Amino acid sequence: MFKEKHFAFLDESSKKEIRRAVLKAVAIPGYQVPFASRELPIARGWGTGGLQITLSLIGEDDIVKVIDQGSDESVNAVSLRNLIQETTNVRSTIRTQEATLIQTRHRIPETPLKEGQILILQVPLPEPLRNVEPSEYKTKKLHGEGDYSGAWLKMFEDIMRYGQTATGADHPVCVDGRYVMAPSPIPRFDNPKLDNSPALLLFGAGREKKIYAVPPYTQVVSLAFDDYPFRRERFAGEKCRLTGLSDVYLDELTDETTGEIYYQINDSSYLLEHLNRETEMQTE
């Protein structure tokens, strides 16, 4: 039934409006641009922000990759990829280097991104000041005045309570020395990848109706106090069970028969490529 639909599902004027919002977002790095979030065949809060950006940017020559928490094969990633493919007929891939558009939820791929690629992140809560200021009217003013003491206060409170900043994911960052931005719930491990990235990073929040962006080669600094520096997650010397790699983001898994805890690379396509390379080398 999708074959009869418009290319990339959305009508042209909707796509144009979303592209215009994206352009504005790129022009003001880190600023949340409001846009008219469209109805889609998936529920709001399930990646509609990212999907609308993908659908409005995609062309026939694009190669698309969709991941969900590092995995190309989870139900959400597969469903979103199917929807994009059925309405556009573009090629899809799981190889990060090959893709021109990468839609992702909660992770930035381990393979370094390169120039010309666009990474589109699905964002549930775009407002970094929301947990200290519930009113949108007021947070907009705070952004305008560059008053980010709320975001710092949250970290200070964490240090008071837990002895360290307790943001598991979505650790706030300052973009280009101006706007403080929620990097969507990527783990702190991925925060440094935002800084000076050669690829364009776009953030779409469908339920909250906001689009924001980090243009290529933009300075992105994770907020941290002078005496409590920013730290990525550490895995206490644990290694991936299958590859033996350690400087990657690991999943903690439990073997259901033995109850043993083991670690494995979270980014599934990176894991697969690494294993394939090893087998190739062995057969040679």
Place this chain on the structure above:
Amino acid sequence: MTQWEKPVLTLKNFNKTFGNGCSFCKDKPENLKGGCCPKCRTIYACRDVSLCVYCGEVVGIVGESGSGKSTLMQALYFDSEPTDGEYYLDAYKNGERNIFADSRRQQKWVRNMLLGMVYQNPVMGLKMHFSAQSNIAEKMIAAGNRDVHSMVARGNDLLERVSIPPARRKDNPCNFSGGMQQRVQIAKALANEPPVLLLDEITTGLDLSVQADVLELIQKIQRANRNSILLVSHDLSVIRMLADRTVVMRNGQIIEEGLTDQILEDPQHPYTQQLVYSLL
């Protein structure tokens, strides 16, 4: 002029209206009924208020509810925008720049660095679900401090001064008693050692012994730091205890001002006379 002769805070011709006004009430104060236009319902909360506070001086503002005291305080702390008027602080650009005409960012800086505010209702001044320590740090963070250890040390120092026991310093103010909340607010107001403190009905709603504690604390701090204080209260005994000079407001206007003793012993304006004689 020596530092004692130059006002620390100067407010000139401050006006605040809620509503746009109409031909019946604009520039015709004689047509107003109790600060309110009977035709267009515009409220003239403050009309042509001018006052100054000198270094180390405590100025009290008294008046019945609705007389514009709190509106005045909110404008001085940039919680609301004035309709018009001029506002100078000696510590800001040598007192030559009208802060009301400056940018919002500058106003925030003044608010964080040069002013300390204690509200009648602690909910206004404190983040109830952040620890007492964090509430005090908020002012220092806003002033650009990014060093946790120094902020914790300063926070402990201030909480010690307002006698919050160490065991409770990491608790949320929503679990504190009213008097403790008020003391945390005072500590917060002092965080950046501002030259001017604004106190808005700080003892209203507290029981008598706690009132005395809070007032004594304010007096002690004022004596030690020589802060200039602008103090709003409808309680004449609070004014008598703290204020050097008193301003009486009614319907948005200053109707009488003078030394506190003078005002209380020999009131001139009929309303002030009524106010003083109704003191139990």
